[in-house]
Amino acid sequence: MVLDKLGGSLQDALRKLVGAGRIDEKIVDEVVRDIQRAMLQADVNVKHVMALSQKIKQRSLKEEPPGGMNSREHVIRIVYQELINILGKSANVKLASQTIMMVGLQGSGKTTTTAKLARYFQRKGLKTAVICADTYRLGAYDQLKTLCERSGVFFYGEKDVKDAVAIVQRGLKVIEKYDVKIVDTAGRHALEKDLIKEMEDIHQAVKPDHKFLVLDAAMGQLASDQAKAFNSSIGITGVVITKLDGTAKGGGALSAVSDTDSAIAFIGVGETPDDLEKFEADRFISRLLGMGDIKSLLEKAQESIDVExxxxxxxxxxxxxxxxxxxxxxxxxxxxxxxxxxxxxxxxxxxxxxxxxxxxxxxxxxxxxxxxxxxxxxxxxxxxxxxxxxxxxxxxxxxxxxxxxxxxxxxxxxxxxxxxxxxxxxxxxxxxxxxxxxxx
Ligand SMILES: Nc1nc2c(ncn2[C@@H]2O[C@H](COP(=O)(O)OP(=O)(O)O)[C@@H](O)[C@H]2O)c(=O)[nH]1
Ligand SMILES: [Mg+2]
CATH class of the missing domain: 1.10.260.30 (Signal recognition particle, SRP54 subunit, M-domain)
Incomplete structure (x- = not known):
């Protein structure tokens, strides 16, 4: 599972709640402290952690459990809801014709994610094509071409051409009839002037419906600064957090995105073309807490008012x-x-x-x-x-x-x-x- 460690610690904290003889201020404090520790270890920003703790404490002690729910379940529900809040909204990705431009630093996982996304849409029955506009990195062309061929996705690229904008312009004409068009771009080690210039030029040429920023989860809470920087340059409509399978800092990256106006659209959870998940904050937290389909159950509990x-x-x-x-x-x-x-x-x-x-x-x-x-x-x-x-x-x-x-x-x-x-x-x-x- 993604973020095993964080999930495990949070589950331990909730088990304490279940095991407690009585739900009172002391046990809530204790559980909140455990949650704090787990979040800080996952590199979640202290500000977020403190706000979350406050909220859980306040609500647990002040709010009356809704009908059909005892105090134990009530606190679990509050933890669940506040964890969802910390992640912010999920990006709205439609299964419809659209053009998507991928941006991000070098090595963040743009090309891999481009291929994953293409496969994702293709599988949903949308004819998908990809353009390689990375003329900066050696082997970028071959990497994307191979990945696309494996998934039966149409690939457009020009191997020895340096002008990324020209490639995109020609490519868009070739793939005009496709439903979903994804443009993979080059990155740099940092958000440098020449990268910004190139991004803006391609942006101008593509006029994409979506601009997905690809962020490496290992960046932890630093993801927030990057998201802000990219956003002010070309505007971001969704974030993809990659490599959540390989870092303990994923909690930081996930929560950092809510500091910006952006929302998480997908998460990358491995190197194979299928290791991509559409991001839904509530489902993600349910899974993290090991609670199966907690949402529908909690809703159910809310409906049956007379089973206090x-x-x-x-x-x-x-x-x-x-x-x-x-x-x-x-x-x-x-x-x-x-x-x-x-x-x-x-x-x-x-x-x-x-x-x-x-x-x-x-x-x-x-x-x-x-x-x-x-x-x-x-x-x-x-x-x-x-x-x-x-x-x-x-x-x-x-x-x-x-x-x-x-x-x-x-x-x-x-x-x-x-x-x-x-x-x-x-x-x-x-x-x-x-x-x-x-x-x-
Ligand atoms: N474990 C893991 N590795 C990933 C994931 N996404 C990308 N990678 C790896 O990260 C490295 C850089 O990815 P790449 O797509 O080339 O990055 P780009 O420079 O932004 O295009 C490659 O070795 C990928 O296999 C992911 O979700 N999980
Ligand atoms: Mg690349």
Whole structure:
């Protein structure tokens, strides 16, 4: 995975939240400190890190959890949202006819990305052609030509011609009929005068719909200065961050882009033509946090306003009454399978094997359970282990169900209580113990 280290540290921080006995200021502080450390190690600018910390703390302690969400999930959601904010918006790339000009320093990954992009559009059914306007670097022509041929993308270049603008002008005529036209340009070691001049001239000749700045992720937060410089020269409509697979500083580069007016369009995650991903901030963060499709789940939780009683805290605290069980069955019935709900918190990532029907009962069963529970005393509901055989008979008669059905309910409760205790490791969440338990 891209940014394994950052993702791992953030996941550890969130696991702390899940494992905490209670969500209070102390645990939020602790988790925020862990997040800070992880972000700084990924070279995220201190200013961003501080703003993020403030936001997470403030919101966690002030905002009420939305319906259907407990305080634990609420804080996780805030972390998720604020991390997305730090990345800024994602660039809008349409699957339509367009001309794209690639710019960036030498070695940033322009040519590789040009070929990747061409393949990307080609695969989406758009006829794509590429022009090599790099007359500066030796071998630029062959590099791009080879890459394009491999993907069946049309390539235009003029090997021994030095005038990049002339090449582009002729090339554009040749590839006129193509849907997507991508122009690869030359870079320099720095944004020097002659590079700016050449960029502006090509810009003038191409009149591109998009200008993609290619930035090497290893630059970390310095990416911000570069994005600003290129932007003031020819204007940037999207950024591609490359080599995210090979650096620990990627967090810095990703977050730096939001300092500029630009937005990230794609990320490069390897050297092969397929190692390009369309950038979506929310999906990226979900993946980083190891949460699968957290967004839809969180939205789901927001919709089911009347399931406030789904309380992970009581579930993990070890205390688990019949009433708790009933509430949770009810909540899960409204929210969807437990497995899904579990994948919302990092627990699911630990490979917990939760069977689908663990909480969710059929409507009919729920009704029966309700009748049975109505015939129990409060004391029995709090702690059903005192229910003996004569009591089962009485409860069955009182609720109009069979003796065995009452026993089934009690057995069900016992199994679930045990599972909950196992999860909580006797009050404290114990990951190692749990992983062992599930044979990992
Ligand atoms: N690991 C990795 N390497 C990349 C990526 N993008 C480009 N590269 C490598 O970076 C080097 C420079 O890339 P190139 O496209 O020639 O850069 P240009 O000078 O800007 O055109 C090459 O060795 C590429 O294989 C990426 O996303 N991941
Ligand atoms: Mg190149």
């Amino acid at each position: 009683d789904f309380d992970m805290e009581s579930m993990l605290s070890g205390k688990f009454t019949l009433k708790d069980m009933y509430k949770q069955m009810e909540a899960v019935n409204k929210m969807g399978p437990l497995k899904q709900v579990m994948s919302m918190i990092p627990l699911g990532k630990l490979g917990m094997k939760v069977s689908d029907d663990m909480f969710a009962g059929t409507q009919e069963k729920m009704k029966k359970y309700k009748y049975i529970m109505d015939s129990m005393t409060d004391k029995e509901l709090e702690d059903p282990k005192h229910i003996n055989s004569p009591r089962i008979t009485r409860i069955a008669r009182g609720s109009g169900v069979k003796y065995d059905e009452v026993r089934e309910l009690l057995k069900y409760h016992k199994t679930m209580q045990k599972t909950m205790k196992g999860l909580s490791g006797g009050g404290k969440f114990n990951i190692q113990k749990m992983m062992k338990k599930f044979g990992m």
